[in-house]
Amino acid sequence: MLSGSLGRESLPRLVADVADSLTPLHVAVQYRLSGVTEMGRPALVLEIEADVPLRCQRCLGLYQQPISLRTVLPVARDEVELARWESDDPMLDALVAEPDMDVVALVEDEVLLSLPVVPEHPEGCCPVEKLI
Numbered sequence: 001m002l003s004g005s006l007g008r009e010s011l012p013r014l015v016a017d018v019a020d021s022l023t024p025l026h027v028a029v030q031y032r033l034s035g036v037t038e039m040g041r042p043a044l045v046l047e048i049e050a051d052v053p054l055r056c057q058r059c060l061g062l063y064q065q066p067i068s069l070r071t072v073l074p075v076a077r078d079e080v081e082l083a084r085w086e087s088d089d090p091m092l093d094a095l096v097a098e099p100d101m102d103v104v105a106l107v108e109d110e111v112l113l114s115l116p117v118v119p120e121h122p123e124g125c126c127p128v129e130k131l132i
């Protein structure tokens with residue numbers, strides 16, 4: 001099992017994508033990666049707990065979006081096997097086994113994919129005072 005925590009310096013694409021990369025807001029990502037067998041295939045289970053600053057589309061205020069996800073990524077032996085799996089299941093999110101996989105990039109990808117399309121404070125939680 002592999003685990004770690006990442007800050008903004010390790011996550012350039014995420015920082016570029018979220019609110020204002022210059023704000024001193026906290027970007028924190030904790031991850032845990034472990035190997036399992038899922039439906040007869042080797043797979044990685046990636047669990048992520050993150051806290052990412054986003055700009056609310058309703059009040060334009062910054063807020064911290066908590067993200068919690070668990071994803072199972074089957075690991076193919078090679079591109080041929082991956083292509084076969086994907087033709088069976090076009091929605092499959094799988095990887096090809098690599099000796100030195102870039103775990104940080106994988107974690108960053110999954111966090112980027114899980115960001116809300118329209119970031120907003122929870123209903124009714126926008127601050128009353130607007131700073132614009």
Ligand SMILES: [Zn+2]
Pocket residue numbers: 056057058059060061120121125126127
């Ligand atoms: Zn808001």
